[in-house]
């Protein structure tokens with residue numbers, strides 16, 4: 001196992017913010033996992049797992065602890081059952097599935113990051129989410145120091161959540177993920193932006209490959225490539241409403257979307273209504289094409305990010321009465337806090 005000392009968290013995350021992490025271990029083999037956790041336990045260090053760092057924010061104080069960098073590689077597929085090591089690139093898996101004509105993840109094209117993080121927040125886009133094709137995961141359980149298999153029901157998937165980012169945060173290291181898919185295609189009606197693209201460009205191929213192309217083109221126009229621009233997004237989760245809140249919001253003429261997974265107001269709409277689209281706040285640009293993405297143009301520090309976030313969330317609260325929740329996970333420098341070890 002490769003190990004490093006005093007590495008900037010900013011170099012491990014797409015937002016490129018965050019001070020120094022005391023220890024960084026590259027997990028390239030299953031057996032590295034207990035070794036890294038045993039080291040951390042011996043010194044009462046907190047631990048954090050990072051894959052692609054596209055949904056992780058470092059703080060300026062860094063981490064007096066251990067970061068486990070997930071670099072587990074490997075992939076197998078048999079009749080639509082995919083077993084993928086957690087360190088594989090998510091979009092490569094989508095590409096492979098689409099080439100083979102399997103449906104279920106084609107709308108999740110171009111989501112940055114690695115496979116291990118996909119079930120953590122149940123990645124979703126354009127009407128699909130990973131939970132729909134998820135079968136199981138092999139993981140290391142830091143509470144029992146053992147390798148286990150977790151089934152789909154164990155994850156308790158919801159909108160951008162599972163036990164991995166709620167009740168069991170930091171307990172498991174996901175080693176591999178098994179997905180089940182069948183040949184087929186998505187059914188219309190698609191998401192509004194996809195229908196608009198189809199109308200504008202006359203797209204007719206709705207096979208997994210065709211949908212991948214549509215989604216990739218929509219995303220290319222709207223979202224920055226985090227390899228080129230330091231960024232994070234969606235930075236805020238959408239706001240879900242109960243039936244009474246839904247009625248109130250509709251009476252006020254706000255943009256409520258009623259759906260089978262609940263009624264919501266897109267946080268992008270809330271941010272836009274407050275005039276933040278395209279604005280530069282403390283060096284943090286609210287992406288003009290998709291305001292849920294924040295671009296670190298010159299913010300540099302977590303303190304500036306926090307100022308920009310506070311301005312956006314408090315303005316939205318004052319105007320609409322909703323607190324938007326942050327989506328990316330933060331690396332908090334604390335020793336021996338419960339499940340964080």
Ligand SMILES: Cc1cc2nc3c(=O)[nH]c(=O)nc-3n(C[C@H](O)[C@H](O)[C@H](O)COP(=O)(O)OP(=O)(O)OC[C@H]3O[C@@H](n4cnc5c(N)ncnc54)[C@H](O)[C@@H]3O)c2cc1C
Pocket residue numbers: 014048049050051052053054055056070086111112113114115116117118120121122123124125164172173174175223224225226231232233234293329
């Ligand atoms: C431009 C942009 C667009 C995006 N678009 C979308 C989108 O459309 N839909 C969407 O859902 N998300 C989107 N995201 C968010 C992000 O791409 C996803 O959350 C993705 O799954 C992050 O993968 P990662 O490997 O970079 O995660 P990381 O940031 O490395 O990790 C995220 C979380 O998962 C945990 N984790 C990582 N690997 C493991 C593991 N092996 N075992 C246990 N825990 C682990 C980490 O500790 C952390 O809490 C976008 C991000 C960006 C920057």
